[in-house]
Amino acid sequence: MSALGELKRERIDQLAARAGQVPEGEGGVSLTRSALRRLRRDPVAIIGAVIVVLFLFVAAFAPFLAPRDPLAQSLLSDIRPGFIPGSQEGFPLGVDNLGRDLLSRLIYGSRQSLMIGVISTVLGVIVGMALGVLAGAFGGRVDTLLMRFVDILLSIPSLLMAISISVLLGQNQYALMIAIAVTQVPIFARLLRGSMLAQRGSDYAVAAQALGIRKSRIVFGHVLPNSLSPVIVQATLSLATAIIEAAALSFLGLGDPDLARPEWGAMLANAQAFLSIRPELAIYPALCIIVVALGFTLLGESLREALDPKFRR
Amino acid sequence: MSSVPGGPAGAPVLEVDDLAVTFARRGEQATRAVDGVSFAVGASETVGLVGESGCGKSVTSLAIMGLLPRRGVTVSGSVRLEGQELIGASDSRLRTLRGAHMAMVFQDPLSSLNPTVQIGTQVTEVLLEHRDMSKSEAATEAADLLDRVGIPDPSRRLKEYPHQLSGGMRQRALIAMALACSPRLLIADEPTTALDVTIQAQILELLRELVVDTGTALVMITHDLGVVAGLCDRVHVMYSGKIIETADRHELFARPRQPYTGGLLASVPRLDAGRGTPLTPIRGSARDAIPWAEGCAFAPRCDNAQDDCLTEVSGSVVPLEYDGPGRELRCRHPLEHPPAPSGATAAGAAR
Ligand SMILES: Nc1ncnc2c1ncn2[C@@H]1O[C@H](COP(=O)(O)OP(=O)(O)OP(=O)(O)O)[C@@H](O)[C@H]1O
Ligand code: SF4
Ligand SMILES: [Mg+2]
Numbered sequence: 001m002s003a004l005g006e007l008k009r010e011r012i013d014q015l016a017a018r019a020g021q022v023p024e025g026e027g028g029v030s031l032t033r034s035a036l037r038r039l040r041r042d043p044v045a046i047i048g049a050v051i052v053v054l055f056l057f058v059a060a061f062a063p064f065l066a067p068r069d070p071l072a073q074s075l076l077s078d079i080r081p082g083f084i085p086g087s088q089e090g091f092p093l094g095v096d097n098l099g100r101d102l103l104s105r106l107i108y109g110s111r112q113s114l115m116i117g118v119i120s121t122v123l124g125v126i127v128g129m130a131l132g133v134l135a136g137a138f139g140g141r142v143d144t145l146l147m148r149f150v151d152i153l154l155s156i157p158s159l160l161m162a163i164s165i166s167v168l169l170g171q172n173q174y175a176l177m178i179a180i181a182v183t184q185v186p187i188f189a190r191l192l193r194g195s196m197l198a199q200r201g202s203d204y205a206v207a208a209q210a211l212g213i214r215k216s217r218i219v220f221g222h223v224l225p226n227s228l229s230p231v232i233v234q235a236t237l238s239l240a241t242a243i244i245e246a247a248a249l250s251f252l253g254l255g256d257p258d259l260a261r262p263e264w265g266a267m268l269a270n271a272q273a274f275l276s277i278r279p280e281l282a283i284y285p286a287l288c289i290i291v292v293a294l295g296f297t298l299l300g301e302s303l304r305e306a307l308d309p310k311f312r313r
Numbered sequence: 314m315s316s317v318p319g320g321p322a323g324a325p326v327l328e329v330d331d332l333a334v335t336f337a338r339r340g341e342q343a344t345r346a347v348d349g350v351s352f353a354v355g356a357s358e359t360v361g362l363v364g365e366s367g368c369g370k371s372v373t374s375l376a377i378m379g380l381l382p383r384r385g386v387t388v389s390g391s392v393r394l395e396g397q398e399l400i401g402a403s404d405s406r407l408r409t410l411r412g413a414h415m416a417m418v419f420q421d422p423l424s425s426l427n428p429t430v431q432i433g434t435q436v437t438e439v440l441l442e443h444r445d446m447s448k449s450e451a452a453t454e455a456a457d458l459l460d461r462v463g464i465p466d467p468s469r470r471l472k473e474y475p476h477q478l479s480g481g482m483r484q485r486a487l488i489a490m491a492l493a494c495s496p497r498l499l500i501a502d503e504p505t506t507a508l509d510v511t512i513q514a515q516i517l518e519l520l521r522e523l524v525v526d527t528g529t530a531l532v533m534i535t536h537d538l539g540v541v542a543g544l545c546d547r548v549h550v551m552y553s554g555k556i557i558e559t560a561d562r563h564e565l566f567a568r569p570r571q572p573y574t575g576g577l578l579a580s581v582p583r584l585d586a587g588r589g590t591p592l593t594p595i596r597g598s599a600r601d602a603i604p605w606a607e608g609c610a611f612a613p614r615c616d617n618a619q620d621d622c623l624t625e626v627s628g629s630v631v632p633l634e635y636d637g638p639g640r641e642l643r644c645r646h647p648l649e650h651p652p653a654p655s656g657a658t659a660a661g662a663a664r
Contacts, residue, residue, distance in 0.1 A: 202424065203419060203421060203424035203425045204424060204425055204426055204427040204428075206380060206419075207417075207419055207425040207426070207487070208427070208438075209380060209411070210378055210380055210411055210412070210416065210417040210419075211411060211412035211416065211438075211439045211442070211490060211491070211493075212408050212409060212410070212411035212412030212413060212439075212442055212443060213412070213438060213439070213442055214408060214442065215408075217438070217442075221430070221438070222427050222430065225429050225430075226427065226428070226429055
């Protein structure tokens, strides 16, 4: 009889345990994974993700996708002052003023944009996060000092800053990346610091403190991981900014000195002189920049929503 | 290294003496949230701190635990844990005591757990911090702890995240973490406010069992007189940062002396009151309090108030005085009760 009682109790416990679970499908799932699940249901996120994946794909497989060598010159005999050949057999989007296939250059250009965007954003995130963690973890005077420094950086318009740094470091790709990274640093530093300070005052941080957990563990084990989601969102959005800034800087002639290498910003700059005869030379690279930036922005915005604790559970 | 020199047998686990906490932000007037609070808690004893929102209960508990920020906060008086002074103790000393010798359970179990970390990690973390254990020992012990606080299927729960547990289970997990190192003192700050009534009763029962089993001293912070009736041996009623009445539970319910305590009891529905008897809430709100230096803080809401409740008339601040065995009272015109308990108040005592 008592055995039956035991069994029943166990069964009831089991049922109770199951009833305590959060809505179906969420069982045994971390927050990251449930955020991903929400992303998959969000059409905006899907559009953004498709654009980004397509862009990554094109950049990765440029040599296979491009119909021609982006540097090879052809149709030179057709190019006259006042005329650049448009779309035709073998040249779907036509050629530029030097007879190079526009489509191939656009495809190869994605590599440059991706590289500059990713490297400068990663640099910006690393340095910005380091400053943010220092300020957020120590608080007090360290925080004040670092944030004043960051405020100064932030008060300089980012393009102006990037231009000054490119000028300072000379005209090359690395200078360009560093210049863009520097404009990102204050954003990430401020963001992480603010989010860490907010998390440090949160109930679970106080509760951990009340349990005698050491400070380093509270900061790195609890506060920091919970402070990252705005940084992830911002990094995605920053990729868009970085790509635009890279284009802007090379448009201004501060990019890669090797003008033959295809790059959307430089292509745009180059097309200026021929706007009246072949506006497509400017429109296509501009469209590429806009669409890719839009893709990252859409993805970033929906990430923001998916990671927002208000939408959790 | 983290052992506390134990006081003589029978000495209280926690002694709070003339504790005062002042918040002073730059450009703002300083507020004294806790004003000369003294009380003691012995092993296996449960002491209640009762009062309306904002009377300083949480600040008192944070001050005891040394969890108030250093900047902009002044703490004075004395807090002794097993005879050892905590006010002015170093951060590292306090840290080794917290979790091991004194622990705290907070009001909101969901926000008190880190949402992004598995329950198991959060429990073992406490064990690894204070006890000389390997990771696998800690994991076994964590499952044991969850089992002890009545969480079914503990090894599975350890792998889950806080949002996957029910409210009651979360609070149980937090109690397990607080008790991981068998602290001598446990402070529970409204541990049941965020829970359903049935779960509340279960959590209170769990706390009661733990106090009996382990001899932990429990400070129960609440504004719920039902919790007091079910759990506390002794009760301190706080108002505007000061203790205004102290009594054993039965005494307090049978013969409240402070008009504020009387008002609190009268504003709770009672089964023996008969249908249709209106509840009598205390008029006004806690924000109407006047500074203690100028008179009794409760005077603006008190039916018994007279001129001498103000300092300018009586010449002194209303003192906390002896009021019979085991009782203390801060009031100039307390409620009077007939010497033999009448039927109604006796029924109240049995609540
Ligand atoms: N960080 C702070 N800065 C300034 N004043 C504070 C601070 N924390 C608390 N106080 C003040 O201290 C007083 C007591 O607050 P406390 O949180 O202890 O109230 P409580 O009794 O716990 O109320 P509740 O039942 O709502 O939890 C309040 O009036 C509040 O304004
Ligand atoms: S001291 Fe006066 S005002 Fe204060 S509670 Fe007693 S009677 Fe009321
Ligand atoms: Mg409180």
